[in-house]
Amino acid sequence: MRVAIVHDWLGPMTGAERVLQEMLRCYPGADVFTAVDFLPAEHRAAVLGDARVIPSFIQRLPGARTRYWSYVPLMPLAMEQFDLTGYDLVLSNSHTVAKGVVVQPEQVHVCYLMSPPRFAWDLQPLYLRAHGMRGLKAVLARVMLARMRVWDAIAAARVDAFVACSRFVARRCEVCYRRDAAVLHPPVDVDFYTPDPRVPREDFHLAASRLTPFKRLDLAVEAFNGMPDRRLVVIGDGPERRRIERLAGPNVTLLGRVSDAVLRDHMRRARSFVFTAPEDFGIVMAEAQACGTPVVALGRGGAREIVRDLHEERPTGVLFAEQTAESLRDAIRRLEASAARISPAACRQNAERFAPERFRDALVRHVDAALARYGTVGD
Numbered sequence: 001m002r003v004a005i006v007h008d009w010l011g012p013m014t015g016a017e018r019v020l021q022e023m024l025r026c027y028p029g030a031d032v033f034t035a036v037d038f039l040p041a042e043h044r045a046a047v048l049g050d051a052r053v054i055p056s057f058i059q060r061l062p063g064a065r066t067r068y069w070s071y072v073p074l075m076p077l078a079m080e081q082f083d084l085t086g087y088d089l090v091l092s093n094s095h096t097v098a099k100g101v102v103v104q105p106e107q108v109h110v111c112y113l114m115s116p117p118r119f120a121w122d123l124q125p126l127y128l129r130a131h132g133m134r135g136l137k138a139v140l141a142r143v144m145l146a147r148m149r150v151w152d153a154i155a156a157a158r159v160d161a162f163v164a165c166s167r168f169v170a171r172r173c174e175v176c177y178r179r180d181a182a183v184l185h186p187p188v189d190v191d192f193y194t195p196d197p198r199v200p201r202e203d204f205h206l207a208a209s210r211l212t213p214f215k216r217l218d219l220a221v222e223a224f225n226g227m228p229d230r231r232l233v234v235i236g237d238g239p240e241r242r243r244i245e246r247l248a249g250p251n252v253t254l255l256g257r258v259s260d261a262v263l264r265d266h267m268r269r270a271r272s273f274v275f276t277a278p279e280d281f282g283i284v285m286a287e288a289q290a291c292g293t294p295v296v297a298l299g300r301g302g303a304r305e306i307v308r309d310l311h312e313e314r315p316t317g318v319l320f321a322e323q324t325a326e327s328l329r330d331a332i333r334r335l336e337a338s339a340a341r342i343s344p345a346a347c348r349q350n351a352e353r354f355a356p357e358r359f360r361d362a363l364v365r366h367v368d369a370a371l372a373r374y375g376t377v378g379d
Contacts, residue, residue, distance in 0.1 A: 005031070006033045006034070006098040007033070008095055009034055009038075013043045018189070019359075020093055028049070033084070036065075089375075091110050092159070097155070099159050110367050113164045113169055116152065122172070160370055165280060168280060168302055184363060185353075187356035189356065193290035194291065203231060204232065204270055207276070208236055215240075215277045217234060217244055235257075235258055263287075273288035273289075276297075277301075277323075278300035278303075279302045285306045289306065294316060306350075316347045317347075
């Protein structure tokens with residue numbers, strides 16, 4: 001069976017690239033089609049192995065390496081230009097455009113849906129505000145995004161079977177596309193993110209994310225500014241960094257971008273891991289749990305599928321209801337008051353259900369079911 005894996009784009013190492021890594025372990029010998037391929041050299045062997053990568057024409061456009069995001073309006077065309085003739089299975093890994101490839105009736109297309117493109121659907125107002133779009137520029141952007149939504153709905157109709165990364169995304173798939181989706185949580189590297197009993201817990205809380213408006217790290221900073229006796233360490237970089245640095249009080253430390261090993265070390269030492277935005281899944285929360293660390297998170301989106309709240313058996317963290325600094329401060333106080341109820345062993349065991357081998361086994365089962373229902377392989 002010939003397999004084509006379609007990936008939105010290969011850039012900095014993210015959760016989408018970890019999913020691609022496991023897909024290639026399920027289907028060694030698959031070819032990878034992607035809008036652009038700028039995966040850093042230090043990750044290529046681990047993610048891609050010896051897979052053949054076929055980038056689109058966008059790879060050759062000016063500035064694509066550093067500004068490939070600006071070519072998103074061309075990516076639907078790029079996906080539709082790929083020639084997938086000869087492949088039996090098309091497996092797309094999509095949060096933006098990968099599901100939009102054109103397939104033949106005798107081919108089976110299974111989409112692992114990280115998310116519908118958030119900037120075009122429910123988060124459009126936030127993205128427009130974050131990019132400072134007003135007046136005519138905002139009007140033109142809304143027209144482009146309206147066209148993107150139409151194309152995205154058409155693209156979704158080409159998919160035979162959807163597998164969503166969370167129940168939250170499965171619901172968004174239903175709302176945006178009127179399609180059902182099975183749920184398969186993404187893989188977490190629980191062999192790398194582990195507790196270390198030799199490392200003592202220290203008196204700080206940790207937040208780690210790309211510093212963008214959507215992630216709301218400013219909310220965490222504001223909350224800890226109001227608790228000067230507690231420390232917050234922030235890991236990550238992005239367009240919001242300078243603003244967050246200006247907001248940060250003396251009890252908040254920004255480390256910028258760090259290696260995975262440094263992130264793991266901080267997860268092992270932190271009193272809690274803090275997450276302040278609704279996320280499609282939120283792999284970094286599961287990585288913190290794998291290190292035996294409680295998570296304090298906004299109780300929306302994927303956090304509800306990762307964290308066991310205080311009212312549940314063997315809790316692993318605290319969920320807060322409102323996206324406000326005061327709600328987060330209250331959650332930190334509740335965590336500290338209930339610290340004896342949350343054990344590192346419970347956090348670790350909770351994360352092990354996202355182990356890569358479980359993801360691979362379940363993905364193959366979903367694909368086999370789609371092949372049995374829609375495929376003509378061997379006919």
